[in-house]
Amino acid sequence: MKRLGIKILGSIVSVIILLQTNMYVIAVESTSDLKDQQSAINNEKKEAEDDLKEVQAQKSETVKQVEELSTQISDYETQIEELNGQISALNTKIEESEKKLKKAQEDYTKQEKLLEDRLVATYEAGETSYLDFILSSESITDLISNYYLVTELATNDTELLEKIQKQKQEIEQAKKELEANKQQLATSKASKQGITTQLQTAKNEKNQQVAQLSEDEQKLQQRIEELRQANQSIDSKIKAAQAAIEAARKQQLQQQQKQQQQQQTSGGASSGSTSSGATSSSNSTNTGTSASKGFVYPVPSGYTAITTGMYYSSGSYHGAIDFGSGGINGQPVYAVADGYVVTSERLNGSYGNYILIAHYNGLYTLYAHGQDGSRTVSAGQTVKQGQQIMRVGSTGNSSGPHLHFEVRLSPGLYSNRVNPTAYL
Numbered sequence: 001m002k003r004l005g006i007k008i009l010g011s012i013v014s015v016i017i018l019l020q021t022n023m024y025v026i027a028v029e030s031t032s033d034l035k036d037q038q039s040a041i042n043n044e045k046k047e048a049e050d051d052l053k054e055v056q057a058q059k060s061e062t063v064k065q066v067e068e069l070s071t072q073i074s075d076y077e078t079q080i081e082e083l084n085g086q087i088s089a090l091n092t093k094i095e096e097s098e099k100k101l102k103k104a105q106e107d108y109t110k111q112e113k114l115l116e117d118r119l120v121a122t123y124e125a126g127e128t129s130y131l132d133f134i135l136s137s138e139s140i141t142d143l144i145s146n147y148y149l150v151t152e153l154a155t156n157d158t159e160l161l162e163k164i165q166k167q168k169q170e171i172e173q174a175k176k177e178l179e180a181n182k183q184q185l186a187t188s189k190a191s192k193q194g195i196t197t198q199l200q201t202a203k204n205e206k207n208q209q210v211a212q213l214s215e216d217e218q219k220l221q222q223r224i225e226e227l228r229q230a231n232q233s234i235d236s237k238i239k240a241a242q243a244a245i246e247a248a249r250k251q252q253l254q255q256q257q258k259q260q261q262q263q264q265t266s267g268g269a270s271s272g273s274t275s276s277g278a279t280s281s282s283n284s285t286n287t288g289t290s291a292s293k294g295f296v297y298p299v300p301s302g303y304t305a306i307t308t309g310m311y312y313s314s315g316s317y318h319g320a321i322d323f324g325s326g327g328i329n330g331q332p333v334y335a336v337a338d339g340y341v342v343t344s345e346r347l348n349g350s351y352g353n354y355i356l357i358a359h360y361n362g363l364y365t366l367y368a369h370g371q372d373g374s375r376t377v378s379a380g381q382t383v384k385q386g387q388q389i390m391r392v393g394s395t396g397n398s399s400g401p402h403l404h405f406e407v408r409l410s411p412g413l414y415s416n417r418v419n420p421t422a423y424l
Contacts, residue, residue: 063213063314066221069206070228074415076199077232083192090185097181101174108171220314223397226350227319231414234343234356238364238412241342241379245358248340248382252360295336295423296386298367298405299323303331303392307402310419319417320366323392324402331392333367333403335383336423342412344378344389351404352396355389356412363423364412368404369395 210221238245297304307324311317339359346353353370355377371393377383394401407420 063221063316066206066209066213067316069202069209070224072202073199073206074228076195076202078415079195080192080199083188083195086188087185087192090181090188093181094178094185097174097178101171101178104170104174108168220312220316223350224316226397228414230347230350234366235413237343238356238358241358242411244380245340245342248358249360252338252382294361295365296334297424298334298336298365299328299392299403300331300334303328306421309421319414320404320406321420322402322404324400328392328403329394329401330371332388333370333390333392335385335387335389336365337361337363337385339365339383341377341379341381341383344375346372347396349397352398353390353393354396354404357383357389358412362410364408364410364416365420366404366406366408368406369393369398369402371395
């Protein structure tokens with residue numbers, strides 16, 4: 001019995017040891033498999049992350065290339081516009097030179113005819129000289145008279161010869177100017193043709209790059225392109241209105257000087273009067289929120305949070321700031337300082353309802369995406385700081401109600417945009 005019990009006990013112990021060993025082996029094998037799977041997953045994750053980074057880098061590079069091409073296109077268009085101006089100016093110069101040449105030739109022909117007539121008269125008079133004419137005088141009075149006539153004739157002959165010589169020189173100079181202008185015109189036309197070809201090449205390349213962008217990036221790029229094209233039109237209007245803008249600035253300066261003289265005369269009694277770009281006018285509907293550098297905010301207090309800065313989240317250049325706080329739709333938009341309204345209109349795309357104001361300190365401000373029917377000022381009007389000019393909306397290429405706000409340096413063109421936060 002005792003031996004049997006020992007055998008049974010030994011068997012049980014052996015079974016237990018065997019079971020433990022197998023469980024250990026299974027546990028080790030399971031842990032190893034899990035580690036292998038984890039490693040494989042980590043590798044796949046890393047590969048996916050690397051692929052994502054590569055895709056993002058490619059997208060970023062593509063967007064960057066599109067932006068560079070857009071800048072090139074703008075540069076080419078600016079050069080073409082400048083060359084068109086040069087060509088127009090040269091055509092005017094050529095026309096003036098041709099008129100000048102024609103007149104000089106006509107004058108030369110007249111003077112030449114006078115000289116010929118004078119020579120013929122001298123020939124027909126024979127060998128008679130000025131001295132003979134004087135000595136033939138019958139009295140002292142006649143002598144003086146004849147001497148005066150001879151002197152006048154000699155002077156006229158000399159002046160006639162000098163005038164003819166001068167006209168010859170003028171003709172030669174006019175011919176040289178005309179030839180130089182024509183050569184310069186040919187050079188400008190050739191340059192324009194070359195730049196036009198480069199422009200078309202850049203546009204084609206840009207279209208190819210844009211086609212590679214994602215749908216969201218393409219929409220953003222379309223928005224940027226619409227803004228660029230809209231601003232070409234705005235730039236033209238600014239240039240056309242430049243004389244009126246300067247006149248308004250001069251008038252404002254005169255008003256300021258008059259106010260200062262009145263203040264000095266009255267001993268400072270009117271010291272609380274408004275000065276341009278400093279405080280709001282008594283005619284203003286609201287002063288807006290005060291800014292630290294002369295401009296008030298273009299939106300009411302409580303809506304001054306900036307939702308988009310000078311760059312979009314994709315890295316593309318925005319060139320403005322957006323005020324888009326919740327509930328901003330329909331809120332008033334204020335002129336940030338006294339100024340002259342250059343443009344107030346609606347564009348179907350891009351800016352929608354927008355207003356461009358020239359300020360008397362040389363800065364320009366642009367307000368966009370206003371509600372339809374909310375614009376209260378027109379081109380050519382003057383506005384006061386804090387005056388309501390429209391209401392916040394979402395017209396044009398806009399993803400939601402917000403105010404698109406730009407600040408531009410003189411002369412107020414699209415390429416002169418600067419960060420508005422430096423002035424607010």
